[in-house]
Each structure stands twice: as structure tokens, then as C-alpha cells.
């Protein structure tokens with residue numbers, strides 16, 4: 475795993491960096507975001523994501539985790555700063571190029587976002603549409619697409635459910651299907667926004683194991699937001715943490731423990747206090 479010099483210790487302010495870091499697939503610099511005329515919800519955020527690493531994104535409710543993820547797909551109102559994905563500056567891309575770039579970012583969500591009445595296999599196949607565009611949907615999927623979708627279902631351990639409706643699966647099984655769908659895009663990076671928030675502890679470990687395995691085997695970065703510190707400490711190579719929109723922690727997981735991460739939750743809001751333990 476590669477880490478930046480700025481990420482080798484817990485920081486109390488944003489690391490001072492400029493330009494893309496060699497080897498990073500995602501580089502965010504001095505990012506500021508506000509919704510409408512509201513206050514800054516991200517303020518001076520820097521982030522690098524490297525091939526093969528799993529990075530846990532922590533922070534109390536409202537600290538800006540989802541907004542940061544949205545920035546990586548061009549769906550957040552960026553006020554200033556830069557976001558580079560695979561060497562492309564996202565903030566200056568035309569719409570068609572932005573669509574291409576989004577296709578290279580696989581996403582996994584808390585609520586799985588499957589189409590419940592469609593088969594598991596078809597749900598995975600829809601991942602191919604991100605790259606091919608909607609026109610391909612008219613012509614249907616190719617046999618190569620189907621073969622790949624079955625291989626991915628096998629990889630996530632759920633090929634035996636390929637023909638059943640997605641809504642008949644358990645939460646953990648549905649999240650595996652969602653991961654297979656994201657992989658169908660042949661992503662260069664995977665963003666998982668609270669992927670285990672709806673799962674029981676056993677399933678949570680299994681899904682996070684799977685995501686980390688994918689990062690390593692495919693050599694892509696996986697950024698996963700979590701609310702439970704022990705899960706982050708067990709299933710990540712590096713932890714970054716937001717508090718009130720500022721990146722307060724950026725360090726290898728091996729250098730961190732729950733006490734050092736408390737800084738993210740001091741003065742926390744809503745369910746943050748205590749819920750992360």
C-alpha cells in the first residue's frame with residue numbers, strides 16, 4: 475500500500491499538498507462545497523486514493539461523508555478546489571465526458587438500490603449500461619455480458635440465486651448483488667456509502683471482507699463510509715475522517731485506535747455520540 479507523507483499521522487488540519495500525487499487514482503485538493511447559499515459543508519478537503527487500498531471514511535452524521543463521495547462523481551456543488559479521477563479533472567469535463575467518467579466509478583449504497591422484481595442476473599447486467607449507454611438497453615445484453623455477470627455473481631458467492639427475483643434475497647445477499655453490479659462497470663474506483671448500515675454484524679463483516687478483497691485483487695481503490703469504528707479499524711488499510719467538513723484524520727489504520735478517532739466525534743451531533751463504538 476502506498477500512503478502519502480501527509481497521511482502517515484493523524485492530522486488536526488488539512489494536509490498541505492498541491493497537484494495530483496503520483497500513483498493516486500483519485501486526487502482531491504482544497505475542496506470546498508456548499509449547497510446553495512448555505513455554509514460550507516466541505517472546507518479545504520484533500521484526499522488521495524491509491525490502487526488496491528481500502529480507505530474507511532469516518533465522521534459523525536452531517537460531517538460531509540456523502541457529499542465528499544458525491545464530489546467524486548460530479549454530483550455535488552463544488553465551490554472551489556479540484557477533483558481528479560484517473561487523471562481527469564472532473565470539474566472541467568463536458569457532460570458527455572463526465573458520463574464516461576461516472577461509468578468508471580462503481581457505487582454501492584446502504585439500501586442496495588436493486589430493482590426488486592427483476593432477477594438477480596438482470597440487476598447485475600444493468601451495471602453494463604453505465605458503460606454502453608441507454609442505446610444498448612434496446613438491443614439487449616450480449617452473451618459476453620451475461621457470461622461476465624454470471625462470473626461476477628460467482629465471485630461474490632451468489633451465482634446459485636441468479637434467476638430469482640432480487641427482492642427475495644436477504645440484505646447481505648442483496649448487497650453482494652449490488653457489488654457485482656458495480657463490478658460489471660469495470661470500475662477504476664469503488665465508492666461504498668454506508669454499505670453495511672442495514673446489515674447485521676456477521677453480514678457486515680462479510681461484505682466489508684468482500685470489498686477489501688476486491689480492492690486488492692482488482693488493484694482499485696475502495697472508499698467506504700462507516701459509522702462503526704471497530705468495523706473501520708478491522709476492514710481498512712487507511713482511515714480518513716471528517717469533522718464539520720474538514721479532514722481531521724488521515725492515517726494508516728495500523729496507526730489508529732478508537733481513542734485516537736474520538737476527535738471526530740467530540741461535539742458530535744444526533745446519533746454520533748456513542749453510536750460509533
Ligand SMILES: Nc1ncnc2c1ncn2[C@@H]1O[C@H](COP(=O)(O)OP(=O)(O)OP(=O)(O)O)[C@@H](O)[C@H]1O
Nearest residue numbers: 509510512515533534535536537538539540541542
Ligand atoms: N442536497 C442538499 N441540500 C442542502 N444541504 C445538504 C444537501 N445534502 C447534504 N446537505 C447538508 O450537508 C451537510 C453534510 O451532509 P452529508 O450527507 O454529506 O453528511 P454525512 O456525513 O454523509 O451524514 P450521514 O452520516 O448522516 O449520512 C449536512 O449539514 C447536510 O444537511
